[in-house]
Amino acid sequence: MTNxxxxxxVSKSFGGFKALDSVDFxxxxxxVHALLGENGAGKSTLMNIxxxxxxxxxxxxxLEGRAVTIAGxxxxxxxxxxxxxxxxxxxxxxxxxxxxxxxxxxxAPAEIAxxxxxxxxxxxxxxDLDARVGTLGVSEQQRLEILKVLVAGARIIILDExxxxxxxxxxxxxxxxxxxxxxxxxxxxxxxxxxxxxxxxSDRITVMRQxxxxxETLPAEMDPGRLTTLIVGEHIVEEPEPSPHVxxxxxRLNQVRLAGDGGRKGLVDVSFEVKDGEIYGIAxxxxxxxxELAEVxxxxxxxxxxxxxxxGHGDVTGAGPAHRRQNGLACIPVDRYRHGLAGSIGVxxxxxxxxxxAGRYGSWLWFNRRKARAEARAAIETFDVQxxxxxxxxxxxxxxxxxxxxxxxxxxxxxPQVVLAHSPSRGLDVRAGAAVHERLRAxxxxxxxxxxxxxxxxxxxxxxxxxxxxxxxxLVAEFKAPANRSEIGAAMVTHD
Amino acid sequence: MTSASPAAPAAKTxxxxxxxxxxxxxxxxxxxxxxxxxxxxxAVLVSVLLLAGAxxxxxxxxxxxxxxxxxxxRALGSVLAQTxxxxxxGLATAIAFRANFWNIGLEGQMILGAIFASxxxxxxxxxxxxxxxxxxxxxxxxxxxxxAGPGLLKIRLGVNxxxxxxxxxxxxxNLLLHLLYGPWKDPVSxxxxxxQYEAFEKLPQLGWQNLTWALPLSxxxxxxxxxxxxxxxxxxxxxxxxxxxxxARAVGVPVLGLSVASILGSGAVGGLTGFAIxxxxxxxMTQDFFVGYLFSGVLIAFLGRNHPxxxxxxxxxxxxxxxxxxxxxxxxxxxxxxxxLIQAVFIICVAASEFFLxxxxxxxxxx
Numbered sequence: 001m002t003n004x005x006x007x008x009x010v011s012k013s014f015g016g017f018k019a020l021d022s023v024d025f026x027x028x029x030x031x032v033h034a035l036l037g038e039n040g041a042g043k044s045t046l047m048n049i050x051x052x053x054x055x056x057x058x059x060x061x062x063l064e065g066r067a068v069t070i071a072g073x074x075x076x077x078x079x080x081x082x083x084x085x086x087x088x089x090x091x092x093x094x095x096x097x098x099x100x101x102x103x104x105x106x107x108a109p110a111e112i113a114x115x116x117x118x119x120x121x122x123x124x125x126x127x128d129l130d131a132r133v134g135t136l137g138v139s140e141q142q143r144l145e146i147l148k149v150l151v152a153g154a155r156i157i158i159l160d161e162x163x164x165x166x167x168x169x170x171x172x173x174x175x176x177x178x179x180x181x182x183x184x185x186x187x188x189x190x191x192x193x194x195x196x197x198x199x200x201x202s203d204r205i206t207v208m209r210q211x212x213x214x215x216e217t218l219p220a221e222m223d224p225g226r227l228t229t230l231i232v233g234e235h236i237v238e239e240p241e242p243s244p245h246v247x248x249x250x251x252r253l254n255q256v257r258l259a260g261d262g263g264r265k266g267l268v269d270v271s272f273e274v275k276d277g278e279i280y281g282i283a284x285x286x287x288x289x290x291x292e293l294a295e296v297x298x299x300x301x302x303x304x305x306x307x308x309x310x311x312g313h314g315d316v317t318g319a320g321p322a323h324r325r326q327n328g329l330a331c332i333p334v335d336r337y338r339h340g341l342a343g344s345i346g347v348x349x350x351x352x353x354x355x356x357x358a359g360r361y362g363s364w365l366w367f368n369r370r371k372a373r374a375e376a377r378a379a380i381e382t383f384d385v386q387x388x389x390x391x392x393x394x395x396x397x398x399x400x401x402x403x404x405x406x407x408x409x410x411x412x413x414x415x416p417q418v419v420l421a422h423s424p425s426r427g428l429d430v431r432a433g434a435a436v437h438e439r440l441r442a443x444x445x446x447x448x449x450x451x452x453x454x455x456x457x458x459x460x461x462x463x464x465x466x467x468x469x470x471x472x473x474x475l476v477a478e479f480k481a482p483a484n485r486s487e488i489g490a491a492m493v494t495h496d
Numbered sequence: 497m498t499s500a501s502p503a504a505p506a507a508k509t510x511x512x513x514x515x516x517x518x519x520x521x522x523x524x525x526x527x528x529x530x531x532x533x534x535x536x537x538x539a540v541l542v543s544v545l546l547l548a549g550a551x552x553x554x555x556x557x558x559x560x561x562x563x564x565x566x567x568x569x570r571a572l573g574s575v576l577a578q579t580x581x582x583x584x585x586g587l588a589t590a591i592a593f594r595a596n597f598w599n600i601g602l603e604g605q606m607i608l609g610a611i612f613a614s615x616x617x618x619x620x621x622x623x624x625x626x627x628x629x630x631x632x633x634x635x636x637x638x639x640x641x642x643x644a645g646p647g648l649l650k651i652r653l654g655v656n657x658x659x660x661x662x663x664x665x666x667x668x669x670n671l672l673l674h675l676l677y678g679p680w681k682d683p684v685s686x687x688x689x690x691x692q693y694e695a696f697e698k699l700p701q702l703g704w705q706n707l708t709w710a711l712p713l714s715x716x717x718x719x720x721x722x723x724x725x726x727x728x729x730x731x732x733x734x735x736x737x738x739x740x741x742x743x744a745r746a747v748g749v750p751v752l753g754l755s756v757a758s759i760l761g762s763g764a765v766g767g768l769t770g771f772a773i774x775x776x777x778x779x780x781m782t783q784d785f786f787v788g789y790l791f792s793g794v795l796i797a798f799l800g801r802n803h804p805x806x807x808x809x810x811x812x813x814x815x816x817x818x819x820x821x822x823x824x825x826x827x828x829x830x831x832x833x834x835x836x837l838i839q840a841v842f843i844i845c846v847a848a849s850e851f852f853l854x855x856x857x858x859x860x861x862x863x
Contacts, residue, residue: 015522055516055858071516300746322748331746339746342739353736353747356729367729389522397522 002065004029004187005050005081005156010059012045015389019045021211022059027156027187032178034190034202034219036231038429039399040387041208043191047158050189051083052076063156077103082149086160088141092134096144099133103148112151119150123180139170146177157181158189163197164427175201193429195224209233232431242481243444243465247276250311250449251418257305258292258473265473267292269306272468272475274418274449279440281464282453285492289473290453291334294422297451298331298339299324310418322357330416332407334423334453336400340407343396347388348376350395351410358414375413383409384435401432408439419443419450425459437463457492461485469494513859520856528853535849539842546837552828564823565816573705578815580710581772583718585789586796586807588639588765594725594802595758596738601646601661602766603790604668605639609767610774611675612638614690614781617697618680624696631697632771639767640760642668647759651752665790676783689782699776710776717765721804734758769793792818795839799846814839 006026012019020042027033037043048054049061052070060067063079070076076083090099100116101109113129120127125143133141142162149157159178163171178201182188190202198205199219207215207230215230229235252273260266267289274280284290295301296308299321307317313327325331333339341350352372355361360375361368373391380388385405387398398406404424411419421440425433440463444450454460460467467479469491477491544554552560565575585602592599599605612634616622622630646660676688683691699708725731737744737751745751773785796814800806821835 052516054518069516298746320748321746322750325748333746338740339743342736342743344739345735349732349736352732353744353749356732357748362729364730365723365728367727367732369727393522 003027003062004064005189006062006065007046007050007056008059008062010046010049010056010061012049012054012057017389018211020049020056023208023211023213025050025206025213027189029155029185029187030182031204032182032188032190032202033204033206034192034198035206035208036192036195036198036227037208038231038431039401040210041231042211043208044160045211046208047083047160047189047191050076050156051081051158077149077152077154080153080155081158082152082154082156083158084142084145084149084160084162086162086164088145090133090141090144093132095130095132096127096136097129099144100129100148100151104152116147116151120147122184123147123150123177125177138165139174142166142174143177146181155185156187156189158191160191161193162190163192163194193427195227198222198227199224207231228430231429236430236434238434238437238462240462240481241441243277243279245277245447246465247447248311249273250276251451252309252311253306254309255306256296256303256308258296258301259304260292260473265289265292267296267303268473270470270473270475271306272478274451276417276447276449277444278465279444279450279452279463281460281467282451282470283457283460283467283488283492284455284470286455288492289470290422290455292473293470294331294334294420294453297329297420298333299329312417325354326358328417330411330419332404332411332419332421332424334426336403336407337396341395341403344394346390346392347380347385347395347398347406348373348391350406351376351379351413354410354413379409379413380406383412383439385409401428401435404428404432404436408436412439412443415446415448416443417448419448420453421450422453423455424452425454425456433459457485457488460488515857515859517855517857520854523853531849531852532846535845536842539845542841542845543838546834546841547824547830550828550830550834552824552830556828560823560827561816561820564820569705573707575812575815575819576711577705577707577777578818579812580708580714580776581769581789582792582796582811582814583714583808584710584765584769584772585793586800586811587714587717587721587804588762588769589793589797590800590802590804590807591721591758591765592762593797594738595734595755595762596741597647597650597755597759597762598658599643599646599661599759599762599766600658600790600794601643601664602769602793603786604661604665605642605763605766606770606773606786606789607665607668607672608638608642609635609770610638610781610785611672611770612767613771613774614680617693618690624694627694627697628699628775631775632768635767635771636764637767639763639765639770641763643759643763643766647756647763650759651755672781672783676781680781682780690780692780693775697775698779699772708776710772714772715808718804718808725804730754791836791839795843799842 003026008024009022010020011022023046025046035043045054049056052072052075061070062068068079070079091102097109097113100112104112116129127143127147133144162174166174175197178188178190190197192198199222202219205217205219205222206213209231254271256267256270258267265288270293272280282290282293292301296303299319302318307315309315310327316324316327337343352361355372355375356367361372376391383405385402387402395403395406424436428436440450440452452460452463461483465481467483467488468475469477469488471492471494476494479488544557547557548554563571565571588602589599613631616631616634642664643661646657646664649655649660650657680690682689699710701708733749734754737749737754741751769789770786774781778785792814796807796810800810817835817838821832824830825832
């Protein structure tokens with residue numbers, strides 16, 4: 001059978017950095033081909049070449065066995081290649097139909113509408129063409145993205161980490177949809193971090209590492225362990241390590257309340273304390289008060305009742321972020337590009353903000369850039385932040401794992417006494433996630449009180465010395481490590 | 497814009513070149529400057545062609561530029577006298593833009609600044625020796641008051657400042673007309689402008705050509721702001737805030753304070769722009785002293801990349817362009833709108849050059 005799309009010995013460099021090194025990749029009609037690899041392994045670059053955003057330095061692209069040049073995204077669409085990006089390319093203020101029209105200019109709306117409905121029907125979902133996209137849920141938006149490229153006549157469909165934004169049920173439904181696409185004759189490329197998607201929902205698996213294709217294999221020949229080893233190039237197994245020494249209470253929340261508004265649950269009488277040298281895990285199903293608790297701890301939202309105390313600094317209930325951070329609080333926020341880093345300014349300037357506010361680099365009238373840069377360089381070394389080509393490089397250009405390491409490097413400067421880590425390994429590959437965990441353990445072992453909020457129960461069980469369960473904005477249960485997984489799971493779905 | 501032009505219908509020629517656009521990963525400083533300079537050169541070329549079309553031969557244009565700006569101390573003096581208020585106008589705009597506050601109300605703030613300064617002058621407030629200083633303080637206060645409303649609305653309610661600052665220009669203008677046709681009409685000539693300021697109410701002469709202290713003072717202001725933005729913690733934090741205000745707030749940067757200071761600072765310097773013209777050039781408040789400065793201020797801040805020293809350089813060339821426009825009008829009958837057209841050409845060229853900072857283009861032969 002002729003491959004629908006082949007990338008033949010493709011290489012690509014960015015300013016001396018070899019992102020792709022002679023990579024071969026192909027996908028056939030009716031096939032789901034999973035593409036795995038760590039952040040920065042070259043998956044995105046490879047797919048950007050497939051959909052015409054980048055031109056290869058060496059090698060070429062073949063469609064149905066014929067060498068072609070793809071001149072940009074529109075040309076790719078005209079040649080039947082459809083890319084569904086991780087971050088949707090939709091106009092929220094437009095209706096579903098208008099968004100489809102925008103992607104298929106020059107065709108009659110009535111014809112598009114007919115075709116879209118027929119395609120949706122064949123794929124087995126319903127869609128309201130007149131609904132505003134802004135009012136749709138994430139999974140509906142994703143279906144719209146897929147529909148959009150199908151209407152454009154895509155026969156090769158690239159899905160970039162499609163389930164990263166979906167919940168478990170929606171993720172399963174999407175995998176069924178993906179299979180349906182392949183059964184109807186499309187060639188599907190599934191870029192993913194999730195091993196089980198590759199193992200159970202694909203026909204072929206390609207693993208990339210450091211710009212090279214490491215393996216092309218079949219799901220039947222793989223298991224999660226072997227796949228992980230292929231992806232990271234070494235055997236990474238994390239084991240729980242109990243705290244070496246637990247001290248006195250460092251931070252204490254007392255009946256903390258936060259009024260909910262709209263769909264938000266708020267917090268109801270949340271009380272717990274975290275001791276020096278201890279990781280306190282907060283487990284719970286997403287949307288049960290985790291974001292609110294993080295905001296209250298960071299000082300971004302003021303509680304409507306109760307109190308927060310930090311030992312040695314007294315009551316900080318009404319204090320803003322600046323005051324709390326001066327008193328030994330460090331935060332690894334859940335959205336590192338929103339709360340953690342300023343993307344359009346340099347790596348060193350992102351690192352320096354804590355020190356600058358604390359007066360390390362001079363008074364209000366003087367900013368000692370030289371010192372800030374020297375310290376940034378040292379911290380980047382210490383915390384193993386990779387991919388920093390210059391200290392002035394924009395932070396947005398760092399991969400997820402390295403961006404997170406940069407946040408940690410900054411937050412751990414000055415040995416904080418209290419660390420808040422909110423889903424610190426979300427979106428990171430296995431190796432980067434393990435490195436983050438190592439940092440949290442190290443902070444604990446030197447005596448910091450660590451609060452770990454995570455929706456990933458495995459992460460909670462792996463790291464925590466004690467575990468609190470958040471459900472409906474209440475702290476419904478507490479467990480000591482080693483804790484029973486199913487008991488925690490039962491507490492997570494408690495209804496009052 | 498992520499796509500190149502679509503492939504032309506398959507013409508079976510051997511050598512068909514198609515442009516390929518790639519998003520850039522990063523931009524080297526040299527390339528950034530090269531693209532900027534290239535866009536300026538293109539703008540110059542387009543402007544020369546436009547003027548040639550309007551009946552100004554390029555040779556005459558060159559001579560005219562020399563005569564207007566550089567041929568004599570007198571010519572240079574006029575350019576520098578015009579440069580001073582433009583520097584202040586550009587700085588006022590840049591201060592706001594740097595803090596992501598799109599202050600399009602410079603003319604309103606200039607008017608209020610001049611009104612407040614004139615109030616001090618007309619009512620003889622304070623001793624004569626301190627009068628000028630009091631007028632300057634009053635002008636800064638007037639500009640701050642005029643921008644405070646939009647600033648408050650933006651910070652508290654998220655009201656778009658482009659609209660509020662812009663509309664307040666018209667309110668200020670009508671207030672100005674009311675004063676000039678009413679209580680403040682010149683009692684000597686009965687014309688709609690204030691009475692002449694006393695000698696001690698005007699900015700003192702420098703003693704070279706007709707230059708006043710407005711020029712060195714505007715230069716000092718630019719230097720002070722250059723220090724603040726490039727070498728102080730204040731400027732560092734403002735840039736951090738501009739990049740990501742949510743993150744800045746989360747890490748404890750006093751975002752509210754920096755925003756308020758930037759907004760009020762912009763208004764104060766806007767008020768001083770009005771003062772610089774009223775007390776530095778006109779010697780009184782007229783009904784049209786502010787005209788054109790809003791657009792010039794935005795242009796100067798934009799072309800100067802919101803950098804205080806960039807503002808100074810661009811303001812100088814803008815002054816040349818303004819005076820050149822006047823002489824072309826007189827000697828070649830070129831319409832006055834052509835000067836604005838040339839300004840617009842520069843904005844379009846520089847704005848469009850951003851595209852080449854975002855994308856790399858290379859040509860490939862299509863198979």
